[in-house]
Amino acid sequence: MDVTIFAPSPALTITIEEQDARPDIHIHAGGQGVWQGRMLRRLGVRVTICCALTGETGRVVQRLLEDEGFRVVAVERSGRGAAYVHDRRDGQRTEVAEMDGDPLGRHELDELYGATLREGIASGLTILSGPHGEGALPADTYRRLAADLRTNDVRVVVDLAGDRMTAALEGGVDLLKVSDEELRADGLLEGEDVGSVVAAMEALRDRGARDVIVTRADRPFLVLDGRTVHEVTPPALQTTDTRGGGDSLTAGVCAGLAAGEPLREAILTGAAAGALNVTRHGLGTGEQETIARLRDSVRVRALRGPSADDSDDSHGRVSPDGLAALAEPTDHRPHHEEPAPEDPA
Structure with a gap:
């Protein structure tokens, strides 16, 4: 079983828990597509994540994803990647710091689009997930991807809202x-x-x-x-x-x-x-x-x-x-x- 996930901007997540009255810090790759892929991996599905990895945080995210057993098809670039720090020591999530990362440029988006189309055709089922940050990429990307994947007999699943959902529905x-x-x-x-x-x-x-x-x-x-x-x-x-x-x-x-x-x-x-x-x-x-x-x-x-x-x-x-x-x-x-x-x- 194979599934491709379009996860345009995965995030580096740092969560502070408390154990034995001391801080317990956890570092993971995160974001919607990563969480979907993590559960798919737990269910025995082979997962390819198509994403853009940016700067220092992107290099860390790639290593974390590969350590979890994901096949990562990435567009690598310089700049600021998506990341957040959350504090859960009181049982609730408190945002300490968060950054959305830099938007995808035209050439980077073209590379990511082509990679997702190629991998989606190979797997036969693709999830289109949302980016970390509202301005990461144009919403119309989801219309084009949905249409082109389905034209090539790929089943398309979307877990989106707002303009991105509207665009995907058009495709x-x-x-x-x-x-x-x-x-x-x-x-x-x-x-x-x-x-x-x-x-x-x-x-x-x-x-x-x-x-x-x-x-x-x-x-x-x-x-x-x-x-x-x-x-x-x-x-x-x-x-x-x-x-x-x-x-x-x-x-x-x-x-x-x-x-x-x-x-x-x-x-x-x-x-x-x-x-x-x-x-x-x-x-x-x-x-x-x-x-x-x-x-x-x-x-x-x-x-x-x-x-x-x-x-x-x-x-x-x-x-x-x-x-x-x-x-x-x-x-x-x-x-x-x-x-x-x-x-x-």
């Missing part, structure tokens, strides 16, 4: 994962009930997404899979850090898809991976065997579509349970993910 994507809060910030969702979210998902499908996952903070997430709407409730576990939960969900789904599973099965691994990740301090981490066992605790309910009842559902009728869910706001059961646009830091 066409196989699976879009986004949070309801991100949709609300973009003016694409008004209500909080299931019916409003489903309507927004259908609008995203009309704009270029074949399938859609929308996470909803502490509530079950929703999946638009063809004509079927699934409500997915992950196992309720104690939360240590919500960062990386959404990226782990995306990675788990992609691991299933890369293994040839249909989306209905792949979301089980995604839900389990996201749930386990928030119990841990490490972002995008979790044991494969634990995730496999947690799959059995994921609850999936078809709200609409052929699998919602046993009758012919060619017109997308809603099942009795689905009617109730679409008519009323859902309960606020414990859930693994706190929405964070693109989880870039």
